[in-house]
Amino acid sequence: MRAYNFAAGPAMLPDEVITKIKDELFDWRGAGVSVMEIGHRTAVLQDLITQLQDKIRNVMNIPNNYKILFLQGGAQGQFAGIPMNLVKDNKDVDYFITGIWSKKAVEEASKYANVNVVTQATATSIPSVENWQLNKHANYAYYCPNETINGIQFADIPEVGTVPLIADMTSNILSYDIDVSKFGLILASAQKNLGIAGVTLVIVREDLIGRQLDITPNIWNYKLMSEGNSSVNTVPVFAIYVMDLMVDWLVKQGGVKAIAKINYRKVTKLYNYIDSTEFYYNNVLKEYRSMVNIPFELKNKNLLNTFFDEADKEGLKYLKGHITVGGARASLYNVMPEAGVDKLISFMQDFAIKNQNSN
Numbered sequence: 001m002r003a004y005n006f007a008a009g010p011a012m013l014p015d016e017v018i019t020k021i022k023d024e025l026f027d028w029r030g031a032g033v034s035v036m037e038i039g040h041r042t043a044v045l046q047d048l049i050t051q052l053q054d055k056i057r058n059v060m061n062i063p064n065n066y067k068i069l070f071l072q073g074g075a076q077g078q079f080a081g082i083p084m085n086l087v088k089d090n091k092d093v094d095y096f097i098t099g100i101w102s103k104k105a106v107e108e109a110s111k112y113a114n115v116n117v118v119t120q121a122t123a124t125s126i127p128s129v130e131n132w133q134l135n136k137h138a139n140y141a142y143y144c145p146n147e148t149i150n151g152i153q154f155a156d157i158p159e160v161g162t163v164p165l166i167a168d169m170t171s172n173i174l175s176y177d178i179d180v181s182k183f184g185l186i187l188a189s190a191q192k193n194l195g196i197a198g199v200t201l202v203i204v205r206e207d208l209i210g211r212q213l214d215i216t217p218n219i220w221n222y223k224l225m226s227e228g229n230s231s232v233n234t235v236p237v238f239a240i241y242v243m244d245l246m247v248d249w250l251v252k253q254g255g256v257k258a259i260a261k262i263n264y265r266k267v268t269k270l271y272n273y274i275d276s277t278e279f280y281y282n283n284v285l286k287e288y289r290s291m292v293n294i295p296f297e298l299k300n301k302n303l304l305n306t307f308f309d310e311a312d313k314e315g316l317k318y319l320k321g322h323i324t325v326g327g328a329r330a331s332l333y334n335v336m337p338e339a340g341v342d343k344l345i346s347f348m349q350d351f352a353i354k355n356q357n358s359n
């Protein structure tokens with residue numbers, strides 16, 4: 001029996017994707033070798049890359065003046081790759097700090113650029129635009145729309161004028177419809193909504209390509225990577241192959257708009273339940289709550305480990321919150337079925353009834 005995986009990442013994969021991988025693992029599409037053994041410069045693999053770029057362009061409605069790159073080093077690699085590729089005449093960059101991931105991005109960017117912090121979120125909300133200190137000469141403004149660990153999300157795309165907007169969408173890419181033309185660059189490492197770890201999707205506007213610092217490694221150089229079809233060095237073939245299967249799966253579900261509706265139902269159910277009890281709580285103000293990663297606390301913290309153990313036995317896995325914030329967290333990525341959320345809520349109800357006297 002497959003469990004429901006509520007981890008913040010790697011996320012669960014659809015059964016049909018795992019089955020397909022299993023079925024074609026020994027002989028990939030008649031090649032006589034496994035996809036794990038295929039050279040990245042073969043025509044079949046280069047076709048896979050090009051076709052996957054087209055599929056992503058279609059499913060996200062990406063305008064033609066954007067390049068789609070597949071890079072290695074994860075999202076955190078791009079925390080360095082972004083300043084290396086985008087600071088030019090001056091080294092000024094703007095960052096919104098709204099949680100642990102944007103804070104880490106600032107730490108990394110500070111090695112290559114002069115970081116101005118536009119604003120800083122509290123544990124429960126993000127300051128509104130009147131309180132932002134934007135620099136209109138910044139090379140870019142960087143934010144993390146959905147802070148995976150803190151469970152905080154921007155309600156809207158921040159308005160930053162003509163400065164290119166950069167978004168780390170690792171935990172919410174393809175989970176809702178976005179207007180790509182509002183962004184200079186979008187990054188997402190794959191292991192949440194795009195398959196498995198090992199490849200990072202970078203969608204970058206063409207006019208931002210070619211500004212890299214001399215110290216930029218070739219494998220992170222957007223210019224070289226876009227000219228070389230993301231194949232400057234040996235590409236993470238298997239991770240790209242799984243991403244391709246994930247995009248096919250998403251299209252089969254009806255695409256981004258269809259999955260966004262289901263995601264909305266899933267997350268609303270869970271918050272509604274949490275808000276309806278005294279037993280559990282989430283303190284983030286409603287308009288800033290994450291639509292993907294839902295941290296919650298038990299009023300009686302002593303019950304947390306029992307909660308995790310019993311949930312695990314029910315096939316509700318990896319509900320433990322990130323070590324830096326504690327508590328519990330349910331991550332509801334695209335692949336988490338509504339039935340998984342229903343089962344979680346029903347477990348939480350039973351657990352609350354069973355333990356009401358110890359509250």
Ligand SMILES: *Cc1c(COP(=O)(O)O)cnc(C)c1O
Pocket residue numbers: 009073074075076077101144146147148168169170171189190
């Ligand atoms: C998971 C996550 C990361 C880290 O990704 P790596 O590929 O492990 O570097 C960065 N940012 C966000 C928003 C994430 O959710």
